[in-house]
Amino acid sequence: xxxxxxxxxxxxxxxxxxxxxxxxxxxxxxxxxxxxxxxxxxxxxxxxxxxxxxxx
Numbered sequence: 001x002x003x004x005x006x007x008x009x010x011x012x013x014x015x016x017x018x019x020x021x022x023x024x025x026x027x028x029x030x031x032x033x034x035x036x037x038x039x040x041x042x043x044x045x046x047x048x049x050x051x052x053x054x055x056x
Contacts, residue, residue, distance in 0.1 A: 022049040029054060 009020040027040040027050050040050055 022046055022053070025050050025053070027054065 007019065010017045011020045025040070025043060025046050027038060027043075030037045030039070038051070038054055040047060043050055
């Protein structure tokens, strides 16, 4: 379940102000010897969105 605060996060686009889709978040996934490590910067509530994007 995503944090309720995500609904309040908006971005300005050519279509106007829309809900943030978090595509600008950066993260790194390292897979080696059967292990997976996901590294992220300052994600705050966005970490759950990053995890959802990683699963895709």
